[in-house]
Amino acid sequence: MPEIPFQRVAIVGLGLMGGSVAKALRAAGYAGRIRAALADAAAVGALQESAETWQVELSPVLPDVLADADLILLATPPRVMLGQLEDIARWADAAALVTDIASTKNTIAGRATALLGARFVGGHPVVGSEMTGFHAAREDLYRGAQVVLTPLPSQTDAQAVEKLRQFWVALGAEVREMSPEAHDEALAATSHAPHLLAYLYMAGLEERLPGLEDLAGGGLRDFSRIVDSNPALWSEILLENQQAVRQQLQQVQHNLQLAEQLLAVEDAAGLQSWLSLGKTVRQQFHFPPVSA
Structure with missing residues (x-):
């Protein structure tokens, strides 16, 4: 199984999907830093105790969460995510790889690539649950799941795609590539x-x-x-x-x-x-x- 090629992971949105990434990382023995951005201080307070169990640092301040992260994973709803992309581009480290886990790819891939360039790699784990929230997140959610990466030809960095493939395989997923439209x-x-x-x-x-x-x-x-x-x-x-x-x-x-x-x-x-x-x-x- 490949090693996880990132030392500092930032997750924007810690619901079922983003939370399952955090839990899967710890279950895989990941010893790096995990920070998560939540909507406000109330949301942080509600999840603080549970997040500490999984060694996830929480903050409502996006620049603090993104600071020096080498992987930024966007796990908010599609239209929320589209509204966050300018701030992500403003505050993300220049060397950070940025990805998402939204189940729609075409609009997000185009907008994110325009703002972030070749370091954005769209992604979608084809798995989920009707349950919601960090408490419903599971460390094994992605084990055996299909994860689709949607790089844009000639616009996405090939090394970034490979590193993201290694990341998902390390969490137990199977990875394939498709165009955003397909x-x-x-x-x-x-x-x-x-x-x-x-x-x-x-x-x-x-x-x-x-x-x-x-x-x-x-x-x-x-x-x-x-x-x-x-x-x-x-x-x-x-x-x-x-x-x-x-x-x-x-x-x-x-x-x-x-x-x-x-x-x-x-x-x-x-x-x-x-x-x-x-x-x-x-x-x-x-x-x-x-x-x-």
């Missing part, structure tokens, strides 16, 4: 549109309440588990990747119309064919384990 199109299909559909389906049951609460089976439970995720965060993700999500929704609408037609004419063979195809396609996917 990443956003893929994640619209595998994450963003599924979240939107689950939220919308559950919202559509509101008029049936009360009455259905005690009649839910495992199908509804499993289908709707992701609806416990943070709606504010997912609103940002969907808006940032709206073009790819809308394209995916058009395909879903087409398939729903086809399903309605098959049901209307009682085409059992046609319906079974589509259900079988769905099962076959699902079996081709390699899903991350469901968190406990």
Whole structure:
């Protein structure tokens, strides 16, 4: 397993994802410094005791957190992150590598590269949970996970990409590279549109309440588990990747119309064919384990 090629890590945002990076680093035996920037003094106070357990220094003062860090990891929601990039560029050490873990890449990669140059390497661990916050963060969250790096051709430093690859491998992840555009199109299909559909389906049951609460089976439970995720965060993700999500929704609408037609004419063979195809396609996917 590669050594972690950074001595001073700064994490901006210490929720589930950023917090899991901090915990994974300590679990991997990382002895370097970890600092984390939080929104305000109240947030620092709420997490201070827990963070000390993992040897993470907290501060609401961004320049203090970024000072002499050689890796800066941005772990705030997409639109918050976009608003922070100018400050990151202003306060980051000139030699620091900067990366992010947002699930949308195109807009962030373009803006961050314009401000930070070749030392910015976009990244996205394709794993997560409906749970939120540092207390939900897990030291093993990234073990076996796919991490996508999205360097821009001829605009991203190759050595920075390699160092970031080593970083994620040291945390137990598998790393691949994609363009920001290809990443956003893929994640619209595998994450963003599924979240939107689950939220919308559950919202559509509101008029049936009360009455259905005690009649839910495992199908509804499993289908709707992701609806416990943070709606504010997912609103940002969907808006940032709206073009790819809308394209995916058009395909879903087409398939729903086809399903309605098959049901209307009682085409059992046609319906079974589509259900079988769905099962076959699902079996081709390699899903991350469901968190406990």
